[in-house]
Amino acid sequence: MKRCITIGIIIIACFLCQSTLFHYLELAGVVPNLLLIVTMSFGLMRGRKEGLLVGFFSGLLIDIFFGQALGPYAFIYMTLGYANGFFHRIYYVEDVLLPMFMITVNDFLYNISVYFMFFMLRNKLDLSDYMYKIILPEMIYTIIITLFFYKILVRINLRLKRVKEVDKI
Secondary structure, eight states: OHHHHHHHHHHHHHHHHHHTGGGGGOBTTBOOOHHHHHHHHHHHHHOHHHHHHHHHHHHHHHHHHHOSSSSHHHHHHHHHHHHHHGGGGGOOTTOOHHHHHHHHHHHHHHHHHHIIIIIGGGTOOOHHHHIIIIIHHHHHHHHHHHHHHHHHHHHHHHHHHHHHHHHHO
16 A cells, blocks of 8 residues: 555655656657656566556546546556566566666656557658757656655665565564
8 A cells, every 4th residue: 555655645746746857858849758767667667567566557648637538647657667568577676777768668668658649640741840949858857866765666666665664574
């Protein structure tokens, strides 16, 4: 129960920071995708089920507050969280290279999915412009934020594991 509440607080805090605070820290007109970092992190640290659930609720928040329909962002985040869970077996806490690689791939796939769902279907076909103005700057900014934010999430996850072990005793 403590884990669910803690993860819920993390998701809400990241959503609030991403949608309010980081707009004052825009670089090249983009903000880092904190909810994608959380989804990727919990997928790697906890597995497919946890990644799927964290991704679903992260995407659902975006759908509720910013989406035009309920479900597209939830589906994207959920799919990415589930896919990250496959790498749970090769994940080590000390390893920083895997999370950095995964956030790069995740951010690219996220933005390409958003492009296909919301722009290409409306006949806005300038992918190169979208790539240089949105995808690349957001990827770089998200990677930089991941360096710092991921370590915080790892500490929270380790603390949650310790609390779970103490509760078993």
